[in-house]
Structure formats: C-alpha cells, structure tokens
Amino acid sequence: MQEDNDFVIEGPAPVEPLVEETAGQIFWKVLMDNDPQHNIMINAETGAVLTTKTLLEESCKLAQALRIHGCAPQTTLCIGSENNLEYFIPVFASMFAGTITAPLSVNYTDQEIKHILNVTKPRVAFCSKKVAGRYVKLKSEMKFLETVIVTNGDEEVVEGAVNMKEFVEKQLNGKVVSPYKFLPFDGDSKKNVQLILCSSGTTGLPKGVMLTHRNIVTRLLQSRHPEYLSDLNVVLGLMPFFHSYGMIFGLTSIFNRHVTVMMDKFDGDFFLKTIQDYKIPLIRIAPPLAIYLLKNPKVSLYDLSCVQEVFCAAAPLNGKTEAKLKERLNLKSIYQAYGCTEGTLALTITNKDVFRPGSCGRVITYMQCIVRDPDTGRSLGPYEVGELCFKGPTIMKGYYNNPKATAESFTPDGWLRTGDLGYYDNEQYFYVVDRLKELIKYKGYQVAPAELEAVLINHPKVLEAGVVGLPDEFAGELPMAFVVLKDNQQIGEEELKKYVASNVSPQKRLRGGVVFVSSIPKNPSGKILRKELKKKLGEYRKSIPSKL
Numbered sequence: 278m279q280e281d282n283d284f285v286i287e288g289p290a291p292v293e294p295l296v297e298e299t300a301g302q303i304f305w306k307v308l309m310d311n312d313p314q315h316n317i318m319i320n321a322e323t324g325a326v327l328t329t330k331t332l333l334e335e336s337c338k339l340a341q342a343l344r345i346h347g348c349a350p351q352t353t354l355c356i357g358s359e360n361n362l363e364y365f366i367p368v369f370a371s372m373f374a375g376t377i378t379a380p381l382s383v384n385y386t387d388q389e390i391k392h393i394l395n396v397t398k399p400r401v402a403f404c405s406k407k408v409a410g411r412y413v414k415l416k417s418e419m420k421f422l423e424t425v426i427v428t429n430g431d432e433e434v435v436e437g438a439v440n441m442k443e444f445v446e447k448q449l450n451g452k453v454v455s456p457y458k459f460l461p462f463d464g465d466s467k468k469n470v471q472l473i474l475c476s477s478g479t480t481g482l483p484k485g486v487m488l489t490h491r492n493i494v495t496r497l498l499q500s501r502h503p504e505y506l507s508d509l510n511v512v513l514g515l516m517p518f519f520h521s522y523g524m525i526f527g528l529t530s531i532f533n534r535h536v537t538v539m540m541d542k543f544d545g546d547f548f549l550k551t552i553q554d555y556k557i558p559l560i561r562i563a564p565p566l567a568i569y570l571l572k573n574p575k576v577s578l579y580d581l582s583c584v585q586e587v588f589c590a591a592a593p594l595n596g597k598t599e600a601k602l603k604e605r606l607n608l609k610s611i612y613q614a615y616g617c618t619e620g621t622l623a624l625t626i627t628n629k630d631v632f633r634p635g636s637c638g639r640v641i642t643y644m645q646c647i648v649r650d651p652d653t654g655r656s657l658g659p660y661e662v663g664e665l666c667f668k669g670p671t672i673m674k675g676y677y678n679n680p681k682a683t684a685e686s687f688t689p690d691g692w693l694r695t696g697d698l699g700y701y702d703n704e705q706y707f708y709v710v711d712r713l714k715e716l717i718k719y720k721g722y723q724v725a726p727a728e729l730e731a732v733l734i735n736h737p738k739v740l741e742a743g744v745v746g747l748p749d750e751f752a753g754e755l756p757m758a759f760v761v762l763k764d765n766q767q768i769g770e771e772e773l774k775k776y777v778a779s780n781v782s783p784q785k786r787l788r789g790g791v792v793f794v795s796s797i798p799k800n801p802s803g804k805i806l807r808k809e810l811k812k813k814l815g816e817y818r819k820s821i822p823s824k825l
Contacts, residue, residue: 280654280690285647286705288640288669292502295643295670299490300471301372301461303497307532308333309456318514318537320362321551327362332369332531337459339370339441342448343401346424350375350464353397353473356428356519357381357390357412358405360541363428363441364518365527367403372471372490375462379473379485380519383408384782387415392482394419396678397473403441406430413437466490473677474521476618482728485677486521492621493528495643495670500529502642504628507586509559513552514539516561521618522591522721526561535559545569549579556583563591563721564598568751571602585609586629590616591721592753593709596635603632613637615709617695619686620644621671624695625707636706637699644669647692648700651713654688662700664713666692715807717746718753722784726807729756729787732780736773738766743797743805747789747814757789759810761797 296303313330320326348354354376358364371378379397381390383405390411398421402412409427413435416422425438439447462469471490475483500506512530514537516523530537538555540548543566552560562570567589570576584606589599594613603611612627615637624646627638640646647656648663657663672693675683686694696714701707717724726744733742741761746754758777762768770791778786798809 280649280688281656282647282690284656284658285645286640286701287646288642288644289502289504291498291642293498295491295495295498297466298494299372299375299462299464299466299469300493300497301369301375301490302463303494304369304372304532305333305456305459305461307534308336311534315534316536317531318362318365318539319555321538321540321547321555325362327365332366333456335366336369336373337456338445338449338454339366340373340461341452341454341459342445343370343374343376345448346401346444348374348376348400350462351377351469352401353377353379353399354401354403355379355381355394355397355399356403357383357408358403358428358519359383359407360514360518360523360539361405361429362539365531366441367426367428368524368528373459373461375464375469377470377473379475380524381475382517382519382782384784386780386782387411388780389483389782390415391419393475393485394422396483396485400424401426403428404438409438410435464490466494470674470677472524474524474618475519476521476723484679484682486618487674487677488621489674492671492673496525496621496623497529497532499623499641499643499671501533504630505626505641506533507559507629509586510534511536511538511555511557511559513537513557513560513562515543515548515566516563516591516721520721521622522561522563525622545573545575549575549581552581552584553579558583558585559588560584560586561588561590564589564594564753565720565751567594567598567602571598571605576605581606587611588614590614590623592718593637594635599634615665615697615699615707617697619673619693620667620695621673624665624667624671627706633706636702636708638707639705640707644671646707649688649692651698657700659703660700662698662710665695665697665699665707665709667695668692717744717756719746719756719784719788720752724754724756724785726756726805729758729777729781729785730805732777733758733760733773736768736776738762738768739773741797743807743810744787745807745810745814749789752788755789756785756787757814758787758791759794759797759813760791761794 311329315329316326318327401424412425470487472488473485614623614626616623625638645668647666651664698711699709729744730742740763743759747757749755774787798806
C-alpha cells in the first residue's frame with residue numbers, strides 16, 4: 278500500500294503551547310487556585326455536593342495512603358462504580374500518586390470483568406457498595422488484586438472489603454497530609470500512562486486503551502480553546518464516568534470550573550425534572566437522548582427553557598434531527614463532535630457558534646487528519662469518502678499488553694486508523710457516513726458482532742450465527758442475529774434472545790431480533806460476509822419491532 282500525505286487537514290492554531298506537566302500537577306494547581314467552596318459536583322437526586330476543598334483534600338490524603346500502601350508510579354488501580362460524588366476522588370488520587378486508573382463498567386458480566394482484570398492486573402479496586410461483593414469474590418480468585426476499597430460508605434459493607442475512610446486512616450496512621458505541601462507525581466508526561474479505558478475490538482472482549490498524562494493534558498487544553506469553551510458553567514453529568522465520554526468530560530468540566538449536576542442512571546421523568554429544577558443550560562448527550570428530547574411527549578410537561586446549548590457525541594446525529602431539536606428547544610447552539618477512546622475522545626468538533634446540521638465539525642486544535650482510501654492508502658480531497666486517520670498529542674500510546682492490536686491500529690507512517698468512513702467539504706467540515714470496522718454502535722456503546730456470534734454458537738441447538746446492526750432511529754443500531762439451527766432442532770426467537778441476554782452486558786442484547794435462515798454467507802476462508810447479511814435487512818426490518 279502506497280501512502281501519501283497530499284491532503285493533511287489541521288486544526289486551528291493553538292492559543293497556548295503544550296506543557297510538560299503531568300495531569301496530576303495540572304489539576305493540583307487548578308484545585309489549589311479554585312474557590313474552596315466551589316461546588317464541583319451536585320448529586321441530582323439528593324442535593325449533596327462535592328466541593329473543591331473536599332476533592333483536593335481527600336484526593337491528596339488518598340494519594341499519600343496509596344504511596345504508603347506500596348502503590349508506585351505505574352501501579353494499576355481499577356474503579357468499578359456507577360456515577361457518584363466520590364468517583365473522582367480515586368481518579369485524582371491516582372493522578373497525584375502517578376498510578377494508572379482503569380475505570381470498569383458496572384454492567385460487565387463476570388466474564389468481561391475477569392478478562393479486563395487479567396489484562397490490567399490492578400493491585401487495588403475501588404468500587405461502590407453496589408458492586409463490592411463482586412469484587413471481593415474476584416479478589417479470592419485473582420491473587421494480584423490485593424485490596425478492595427468501597428468509596429461510598431462509612432462502614433464496611435461486605436467481608437473482605439474496606440471503606441475508603443478506614444483505608445486512608447490506617448495507612449496514614451495519624452500523619453497529617455496538607456494539600457499545600459503535597460507534591461504530585463512529576464514523571465515524563467509523554468511516557469507515563471494515566472488512564473486505561475476499555476474499548477471493544479472485533480474479538481468482542483474489551484481492550485485497554487492507554488492514555489498518557491500528555492494525552493489528558495492536551496485534551497484539557499483543547500477544552501478551553503475559545504472556539505469550543507462554553508460560557509455556560511452548569512452542565513448535566515449523565516454519561517457514565519466509566520465510559521470515555523463521561524470520564525473525559527468529567528475531567529474537562531472540573532478543569533474549566535463548571536458545576537456538574539450528576540445522575541447515576543437514566544430515568545425519563547427524573548432526567549427532565551433535573552434539567553428543569555437545576556436550570557441546567559448545557560447538556561451533553563448521545564443521539565438516543567437527542568431523539569428522546571425531540572419526540573417524547575413528556576418533554577412538553579417540563580420547563581426546559583433554561584437549556585441553551587446541546588452537545589451531542591458518541592455517534593452521528595442526523596442533520597434533520599439536529600435542526601428540529603434546535604427549533605423545539607429554542608436552542609442558542611447545538612453542535613456535534615466526533616472522536617474515539619483511542620484519541621482521548623474528541624478529534625473533530627463543531628464551533629459552538631456555527632450551526633452545520635449533520636456535521637461533526639472540523640479537526641480539533643493540536644491535531645491533524647487525513648482521509649485515506651482504505652485499499653490504496655491514497656489521501657483524499659474534499660467530498661471523497663475514505664477512512665479517517667489522525668495524528669497528534671491526544672492519540673493513545675497503544676493497547677495495554679496488546680502489541681499486535683496496537684500495531685494493527687496504526688498505519689506504517691504513524692496515523693491512527695479509526696475504522697470510520699467519512700469525508701470533509703470545501704470548508705473542512707467533516708461528516709461521518711459509515712464504519713469500516715464491523716462494530717455495532719448501540720446508544721454510544723460499541724458492540725462486537727463476533728462476541729455475540731460466539732455466545733450464540735455455544736447454544737446446543739445453534740449451528741451458525743451472523744450478527745449485524747439493524748439501523749434504528751433511537752439507538753443508532755440494534756444488535757440483530759441471523760441464525761442457522763442444527764438439523765431437527767427448534768427454538769423460539771424469545772428463548773434465544775433471553776439466552777444471549779443472560780451471557781452479555783445489557784447493551785449487547787439482541788434487541789434487533791433473531792432471524793432463522795438456512796445458511797450464513799461466508800468467503801472462501803470461512804469469514805462471515807456481514808455486508809451480505811446487511812443486504813437482507815430490508816427484507817426483515819419492517820417485521821422487527823424496536824425494543825429499547
């Protein structure tokens with residue numbers, strides 16, 4: 278493949294140079310300079326708050342406790358928790374101590390958790406009361422996991438775990454930790470990994486995306502570029518903090534001194550009531566919620582006149598939907614971004630003052646993009662569809678303990694291959710049109726067809742299976758299966774769907790349905806031809822209900 282760099286698109290000129298400081302040093306300064314009584318986060322349900330003073334003091338104490346406990350720079354920790362006010366305390370403590378943080382989904386099955394724990398091998402697991410029992414059980418099986426710490430509770434909730442306050446007090450043993458004298462980790466920001474975020478690959482099981490301190494610091498600086506930084510300082514925090522969307526925007530909100538009104542799960546009425554009661558002017562959502570706000574009749578029962586800006590990411594939002602939502606909510610701005618976990622989230626973004634329906638914006642500052650023909654490697658000009666490839670200081674270091682997958686994600690000349698197909702117009706606004714990868718995108722979550730196929734063919738009555746995404750207005754895509762049964766075997770669609778649901782996370786369920794066929798199209802080497810399966814969708818989609 279002959280690659281060229283004839284059409285390189287660059288982001289706007291940075292307004293400030295990149296710095297060599299670590300994420301911990303940056304955030305320590307931000308918190309030290311902030312008003313101690315500033316409400317960083319508010320629990321939408323209880324009204325409880327997390328102040329700058331609490332986050333700074335508790336993070337410094339926990340960081341020192343981790344150091345005493347023997348957690349050196351690059352020791353891995355994990356967090357298994359739903360959104361709560363305590364979530365970012367271990368995140369910041371890890372930054373300050375120089376350890377690595379691996380946020381894990383609370384929706385993972387035992388198989389998925391075991392897999393990612395075996396990949397990252399954390400010494401300490403921070404978890405909420407909700408999942409503490411699962412981690413204690415895993416601790417007995419995985420000898421590298423030494424300590425399970427419950428973040429949101431004053432008392433030990435299960436045998437084998439310890440609450441965070443008790444852990445800190447035991448390690449410090451009466452020693453006072455002053456934030457003013459605390460020294461955050463000062464290692465090489467380009468080499469040292471700070472976050473390992475989970476991203477599914479074509480094998481289905483999560484891969485660990487290594488983001489360095491430099492990646493994170495660059496993303497922080499991008500967030501306050503004048504073209505992107507909102508003047509509004511109260512935001513909705515609904516996206517899961519364990520997801521790259523929730524984690525990165527959680528960090529940038531703290532960096533920019535925004536107040537995050539946090540929700541731990543989605544409930545339609547409570548979602549709308551929270552926006553109304555807290556008068557939230559800026560909401561960050563994924564396309565399914567944009568459609569909810571546009572079409573759900575409950576919206577008219579609440580006063581959402583406070584909403585001025587809507588930011589949408591995680592999957593493409595249809596331009597017509599975008600325009601209609603802007604009109605319905607009388608928004609000042611609605612804009613999109615495109616990105617991926619491997620790029621520290623945002624890679625293109627729309628200027629908040631520009632309305633370009635359907636576009637995910639222009640290349641973000643500090644970054645470069647090439648649209649390449651995936652077959653020839655030739656770089657493409659305006660309106661030519663190809664694979665979006667990126668370079669710049671937010672691109673991941675690689676996949677943790679997976680050099681093969683890392684090598685496959687980059688071109689020989691060093692560009693990150695996103696696996697997404699798109700184009701740009703004459704003004705360098707980008708549009709994502711399809712995915713080169715075969716991942717299904719359900720409500721912003723990546724679902725690997727191969728994983729679901731593996732689950733299906735393990736059923737004693739199933740011979741073969743092929744999984745694709747069924748286009749859906751609300752969710753983006755619904756996982757759907759074409760199934761070949763063994764001779765003389767019978768099973769109902771609902772029974773098979775329940776079988777899959779019992780073996781996978783909620784986002785991976787076969788909401789698109791099951792279609793029984795006589796054969797699955799394959800190439801000579803035996804690889805499933807999913808493009809051929811997708812051609813059959815038109816025959817079935819009218820008879821398959823959307824069940825969200």
